[in-house]
């Protein structure tokens with residue numbers, strides 16, 4: 001199979017020295033890219049900045065912002081059999097970018113943000129994607145219900161859901177505990193290393209691909 005993976009966080013710049021981002025380490029996405037390559041697939045990894053080594057045997061496409069990730073995905077998703085969106089894309093970016101470093105002024109300032117495009121949510125309608133579509137849901141409450149909402153709204157074949165409020169798993173950890181939420185069922189997986197989970201997720205994607213024909 002040809003598989004596209006998005007990973008890492010995005011950086012939304014405010015000025016030459018500051019940006020908005022989030023706590024995603026990129027570990028799950030890189031583990032997925034590695035697992036895909038190890039299982040013999042052709043993997044393109046579109047990644048925001050991380051501290052991780054670039055996986056071997058994958059096509060690596062580095063990006064910084066959500067807009068750059070959107071453009072890279074719109075190009076590289078074509079012709080793939082499956083697309084796995086594990087990136088923690090910033091939902092908003094600063095409304096303007098200051099060419100020079102912003103100097104401090106009043107005691108209280110207000111930052112205006114505007115919505116970034118939903119890349120996963122654009123796959124079916126905007127990119128006319130017909131391959132296996134996998135999203136991630138990082139939630140702090142109502143895990144399964146919120147993940148199922150995303151599955152339906154973004155027309156996914158699978159949403160991998162994890163509870164980011166729990167200590168010791170998820171963000172920056174080497175372990176995770178996820179629900180695999182499908183249109184017709186939910187599979188709860190036990191706590192696993194991200195490497196092992198990545199293999200299980202790629203195997204689930206292989207099965208979805210076979211079922212899609």
Ligand code: CTP
Nearest residue numbers: 085086087089116117118119120135136137150
């Ligand atoms: N995603 C994306 N582009 C965005 C935002 C999210 O591709 N601009 C993808 C993520 O990679 C992940 C999934 O969408 O696969 C997570 O969606 P999320 O932003 O949590 O979903 P929403 O439906 O926007 O819900 P929320 O209200 O929780 O923000």
